[in-house]
Amino acid sequence: MSSLAKLSDVLLVDTYTKAVAIQVDPDFIHYLIVEIRRRGLDLVIEEKNKLEMSVQ
Numbered sequence: 001m002s003s004l005a006k007l008s009d010v011l012l013v014d015t016y017t018k019a020v021a022i023q024v025d026p027d028f029i030h031y032l033i034v035e036i037r038r039r040g041l042d043l044v045i046e047e048k049n050k051l052e053m054s055v056q
Contacts (some may be wrong), residue, residue, distance in 0.1 A: 004035040011045055052053060 007015065016032040036042055 002033060007035075009039060009041055009044075012039070013041060013048070016045065017048070 004012065012032065012035060016029070016036060019029050019032060036045060
């Protein structure tokens with residue numbers, strides 16, 4: 001999925017968050033995770049998850 005490489009970091013993280021929330025195809029989520037890790041954004045995801053859990 002080379003089109004994922006064209007997404008901005010913010011849009012990639014937002015797409016991942018929404019994909020998990022609506023439970024889309026696990027393969028698509030896997031491709032998102034691979035791209036997130038490739039960019040070193042996995043810490044952004046972890047921090048976002050911590051923030052969301054503290055609000056609930």
